[in-house]
Amino acid sequence: MDYWLHIGNLICIFGVLAISLNFVMGFAGLLSLGQAAFFGFGAYGVAILMTKEGWSFWPASLVAMCIALALGALLAVPALRVRDEYLIVLTLAFQFVVSGLLNNLNGLTNGTTGIYGIPHPTILGHRLLQPGDYFPYSVVLLVLVLLLATWLSRSPFGLALRTIREDETAARAVGKNILVLKLEAFAAAAAVAAIAGAWYAGYSSFISPDSFNLDQSIAIVAMVALGGLGNPVGPAVGAGAIILLPEFLRRLSISEQTAAPLREAVYGMALAAAMAFRPTGAIGEGFSLRGRRRAASAQADARTSAPASPAAAGPPALLLTGQGVSKHFGGVRAVDRVEIEVHPGRVLGLVGPNGAGKTTLFNLLAGALRVDEGLIRLGEREITRTPVHRRVSLGVARTFQDVRLFSNLTALQNVAVALPRPFGEHMHQLALIPAVLRDQRARETEARRILGAIGLGHAADVAAHELSYAEQKLLSLARLLATRARVLLLDEPGSGLDEHSARLLYDEVRRQGEAGCTVCVVEHNMDAILSVADEAVFMDQGRIVARGTPRELIGRPELAEIYFGTR
C-alpha cells in the first residue's frame, strides 16, 4: 500500500512540475529545456536552508520559491530577443550550468553525494513521515496548481500568452508588451516548479543532482508534449502516464535492468509518434473539466444589438507627422527624407510602384522599423523611438498585408484580445477573480458587437484559420478597430480580395475616416484608392514625388509612366 501511495505522491509532484512547464511551453509556445533546474532550486533551497541553517520547512520553501521566481524572470530577459532554436540552446546551457553547480559546489550542495537527512515538514502540528501522511497534501497541492493553471489559461493573461505563441509580431501590433508577458510566464513557471521541488525535498528527505539534470528536463517536456500542450489537465495526465509506465512494464515480468531503458524507449517513441499523429498531445487545448464553454446564448445577444459603427466614439484623432524621415538598408535609401502628414478625419492613400518605399515608410510610422533620421510625431508628442505596443496604446495601430491573425484562436478571441487595457492580463491582477471575470464578460460582449457590426457575427466562435480569406481580412480590420486606435494604418487591405469583398472592406475604412479617425492606406490598386482616399501621396525611389487628390494624381501622365515603368 505504501508503495502505491509513494507512486501517487510522485505523480502529484511531477504533475505539478509538468503543469508549471506548460505555462511557458503550452500557453506561450516557448520551449524550455531548463525546467528541472528550477525544480532543483526549490529542492536544494529547502534542503540547504533546513540542514545547514536549521530553518523549518515552510519559510525555507517560501525563500526557495522566491529565488526561483527571480531567476525565472531573469532567464526570460535574454529569451525575449531570441528565436525558437536559440531559446532551446539557451535554456539547455542554463540547465547545464545549474547541473554543474549542483554537482561541483561541494561546500553548499555536497556535490554528487547529494543532501541526506532533510527533516520532514510539519503540518498542523504533526510531522509527516509515511507516504500515506503526505498523500492527501500532495493531492491538495496538485489540485491547487491545477486550478491555478485552469484560471491562468482562461484569463486574459493566458489569452495574451497564446497570442505570443501564435504570432509575436501581431501580438505587438495589438498592443501586447511581450517582454513583460514572457517574464511573468517564466517567473510563474519557475516558482511553481520550485514549489514542486521543495515538496519533493521534504518528502524524499534525500536529494542528489541526478534528479535535476537534463534527462529530467527532457522527461518533463515529454510529459507536457504527450499529455496535452496548452491544456491545464494534460500535463498532469502525461506525468501520470510516464511515472506509471515502469510499474506497468514490471507487470509484464520484464527484468529491472531492461525496464528502465524500456520506459525511456517507449516514451521516446511515443514523443516522435505523437508529433506525427497528435501534435496537441493526448488532451486537446480546448478540453476543459467543465465541458465546452457556453457560447450560443451570448451569440444571440450580439445579433440583436444594432449594427452601428464597430468602433465606439473616442477622443478626437491626432495628426500623425513624419519629418525628414529616412531609412537605409545597406547602401539603399529605402525612404529618403520624407515629409508626411496624415490628417484626422481623412483617408490618406500611399501609392507608388513596387520598391518605392511605401511599405518601409508604413513600417516606420507603425514602429515596426526604427527610423535612421527624422522625427515621427503624434499630435505634439514625439513617438520616434516608441515601441510598437506603446504606440498602440497611444492610438496608432496597423493591419498586415498577410493578415497575421492568431489563427488557432476564435474570431471572438482575436477581437477581444485587442481591446485596450484588459484587466487581468498581468499576474498581480489575477487574484481579483470576480473583477477579472466581470471585465472579461464586458470585453466579450464588446467584441461580439464589433464582429456583428462588421458582418462577422456568425463566425464569432470559429477558429480564425477556418475563415475564408475575405472573412480573415475583415477580421483583421475588426481586430484593428478593437484596439480603439484613432490612427489606423492599413497595409493593402484589399489585396487578394474579390471586388465585392473589397468594396465591403473599403466602405468600412471610409466610415472610419468619416467618424474622425486618421487613416493611412498603402494600396496598389488605383481604383481602390480612388474610391476610398481623400488625398494621396505618390512615392518613387524612397521620396514623395507628388501629392494631391487621387483624381489629380491619376490625371498626371508622368506619374502613370513611373507607375507602369514606361520611363
Place this chain on the structure above:
Amino acid sequence: MDLFWQLTVTGLLTGVVYALLGVSWGLIYGTTRTFHFAHGLAYACAAYAAVAATQHLAGNLVVGIVAGVLGAMVVGLACELLVYAPLRRRATLQLGIFLASLGILIAGQSFLQIGFGPDAQTLKVPSLGIQIWGPVAASRPLLLSSGIAALLVLALALFLQRTRLGREIRATARNYDLAELVGIRSPQVYALTFAIGSAMIGPAAVLFALDNVATPQMGVSAVLYAFIAVFLGGLESLWGAVIGGIALGLIAQWSSLWLPAYWQTTAAFALFFLVLVLRPAGILGRVAR
C-alpha cells in the same frame, strides 16, 4: 609553461573535432531547418557499429571506422526519411520536429542500452598509444580524429563550393521553394544532406570510443558540443562553426589553468550562456534580425 602548451595542443585537437561536429550539425540545420537533436544518436550508433564490427568481423580499426561511417549514415538517413520528412509533409511546426528528434534520441539510446547492456563498451582493436613531442603529448586516436576532421571539413567546403550537388545544397539552404522552382529536387537534397552530415561524424565517434569507451549516452555531449560550436560561431557560415569549435576546445582546456578539471564543462556552458545572452548572433555573426 609546459602545462599551457599541453593544454593548447589538446585544446586545438579537441577543438577541431568539435568543429567537425558543429559543421556537420550546422550543415543539416542550415539546409533543412531541422533541429536535429538525434545527431547525437547517429554519433553513438557509429561507435556501437564499430564495436559490433570489430567484435564479429575483424579486430581492425579501418573496419571499425567504415562500420562507424555506415552506421551514422544509416541512422541519419532513417531519421530524415522515416520521421522528419513525413512530419514536414504534415506541416508540423519547428517545435514538433524538435520534440520528435528528442524522442528519437531518447528511444535510440535506450535501445542501445537494451541491446548492448548498460556497461561501457570498448573497441577491440590494438591500442594506438600516445604521441610525444618533447614536453607535449597527445593520444594518437585524438590526433587521428583531429586530422580526419580537418580533412572532412575542408572536403565539405570544397564540395559545397565546387560541385553541382554542393551548390544544390546551398541553394536549398537559401530558399527551399525557389530551389524547387528551378528544378532542384529538394527532398532528395535533404536526404543527401542528412547522409553526408551524419556520415562525417562516424570517424570521430569511433576514435572517441577507441580513446575512451562507448556508452549509449555518449551522443548527448557530442551534440551539445556541436550546438556550442555552431551557436558560438554564428549560424550563417561553415567557418563560423569551425571557429566556434576551436574556441570551445581551447577555452575548455585553458579553463583548467584556473579551475579544477571538474569545472571544465560547467565553465564552457557558463561562457556559452553568456555569449548567447550578449551576442545572440554568435561571435562572428551579424546582429540578429
